[in-house]
Amino acid sequence: MDVPTYSTAERERRWSIAREIMAAEGVQALVAYGEHECADLAPFAPDAYFTNDRPGSIVIFCGDADPIQLTWSTLPVADHIQARRRGETLWIPPERMLVAKNAAGVVEVLRQHGLERAAIGVLGLDPYPPFHINPIMPHGLWSQVLTELPDATFRGVGLSYLFATICQSDEELAVVRHSAATGDLMAEAMVAAARPGATEADVYAAGMAAAFRRGVAAPDMLLSSGPGFVSWGPPVWSYRPQAPRTLRDGDVIMAEVFCRYGMKETQHQVAIAIGAPHPDIERGAEVARASYEAGLAAARPGNAFADVVAAMQGPLSAADAWNVHPLVHTLNPMGPVCGFGDGLRNLPEAGRYGRLFEVPTMGGELPLAPGMTFAFEPNAVIGDRIVNLGGTVVIGEDEAVELNPYTAQLLRSPA
Template identity: 70%
Template sequence: MFPTYSLAERDRRWALARKLMRDQGVEALIAYGEHEAADLAPYAPDAYFTNDRPGAIVIFCRDADPVELVWSTLPIQDHIEARKRGDELWIEPRNIRVGRHAAGVIEVLREHGLEHAAVGVLGLDPYPPFHIVPIMPHVLWSQVLAELPTVTFKPVGLGYLLATACQSEEELEVVRYSAAAGDAMAAAMVEVAAPGVSETELYAAGMSAAFRLGCAAPDMLMWSGPGFISWGAPSWVYRPQAPRILEAGDVVMAEVFSRFGMKETQHQVAIAIGDAHPDVYAAAEIARRAYESGLEVARPGNTFGDLAEAMLGVLKEADSWNVHPMVHLMNPFGPVGGFGEGLKNVPEAQEYGRLFQLPTMGGQLPLLPGMTFSFEPNAVVGGRVVNLGGTVIIGEDRPIELNPSTARLIQV
């Protein structure tokens, strides 16, 4: 059974937008959305307010219904067909325009007499992990500023994060569905993992499982070998070369991204094929301890900084380090744990230019019921990383593990 959103969820979200406007002292809200078909961690506050095809600019003006500016006629054609099917849509046809550009934004603000108003903007704040520099295009925004010199534009990304990070019951149903699809992806990968199998077979098995469950935008980071500190997509995704063939003694480390209805869950799949190196098992034990330490802190009353430091503290005690964050917020993305400190001690790293350790960002965020986090503790021992974990919801009094099956090293 596929979960869906009701018009009550629409009304709740639009009420959040208007409350954000009041709290920030602005008369309008511009929500800039990343282009459609964005890959990992898409920036999509537009879709949050439209429940529609991402890649738009959505503008709330005072108490009026929002206006959606789309990039071409294609989203409008989709909207027409959805109406024919009887889909329950959130934006009225009269409020959808081809105009995802500076002129379109300027036109809407002028229509509502906002040439001298204060306007909140989503798209002018950093959005980790991938948009450390704000995503708003320079050419678009410089034209808006030039044409509306007496408007006071105000970044409101932090307020949006705080307003939307605690999921409603309808949203949590979508998150749970996505998490179940992620488990199916992991199980499909474990099923085919064996010596003589290509990395592409594991990749295909996981993706196929997601597609069958209606998760049309899954993705995956994956590496394999007897031991490594790499993290990212398999190199044959971006470099023309043959995929690895799995061997006995290999480990497969994958981060599986499942996305349903614009809600994302993440799943850390660690598979040992036969007898792995002892350092692999040692790293897995440290990562598991970090996972459990995080669960102890993942409760209302603590902060994200408390959570990140609890997990990082396990690494420090074990004289280990992490190649990527131990934990980060999802739906929307935001605070992220620090990583990369140990790379400076890797001999080969001395051959490279400046190395930079990413510090924990957003440590002051309070943990509140309904927030969703990717728990992805990883530990390096002897040049071998192990990564495990899954999606965790902050509950009223204790954390809710959605994916305990991927929170341990899986032996095949």
């Protein structure tokens, strides 16, 4: 299979970015904490960005020296050995890998480089929306580092990392396109599986299988079905012991598919009508499509993320609709995100719940630039029925580039 890969030039570009962040922040070292491996949605993985390897480590840049990788166990080392035996190109040499993803390991590396009193930048001390509204750095690990190095100065550099890495290189965009093409194949397989008598699990399995055959990780999928609903999340049978729902004529399936290839993520909003859906579904699809087109028109250099959000909110406001989840957010890395959930309080059942508040738009001031990737996921609730569609969009030199026009519409499977 002919697939895009990363070159050593991409490695040097990324390591230069680390040093540019250090220079801009006035720090002498950079500590990049990575979320544990097998994380599903929106993983916090700056470690993998700098290693092109198995996620779940801590990567430390000390001055101009090449980075050091601290792994959580011997398993990543065993993988590294096996990859070297196969002749694969690796970014981190064996001499710069330590089984020491802990406070003692971080302190040891910084002390060895004479950085006990230095200013040190840290990735992991800033929020990483939408899933990590609070910093992801473990309290136990970091409090011990602070105790061991009382004369060092640590500061979060998450915003610098976001701005430095959000515009994808040509090699990265090739990886993104491969993932996006896989998402279309997943959607096609799901449409083929969506028929009366099949189950939600059948549709889920068909989509996942299409990704796995391409060697692309599909870490999760949000999916609901029925004649209409306002819920949004993973299928309930994935976390609650109950049977997957059986599909019927007149149902709709609303899904969000996540693809990840080379640690670059694309997202795909799959809406499937089985037979003739309720009129509110048809109307919701029109509103969501209008929101999508408005966002495309606004997604160009010279505008800010807030301009895209405002453009996409316009058709919903005109239709007296609301959005259950974000209309748009950044990808690779995730960060700025459109607000959502403001209509939930109007549901008749809402009064029985405790504190309810919508999530506000975050990062609206982000200026758009070529190479940025976004999840366009316009969704509109008409009555008690949500319609969700869209896909991954890249900011081009002059205008937005659609990678998934196939899923930017209501798909139909004959009953």
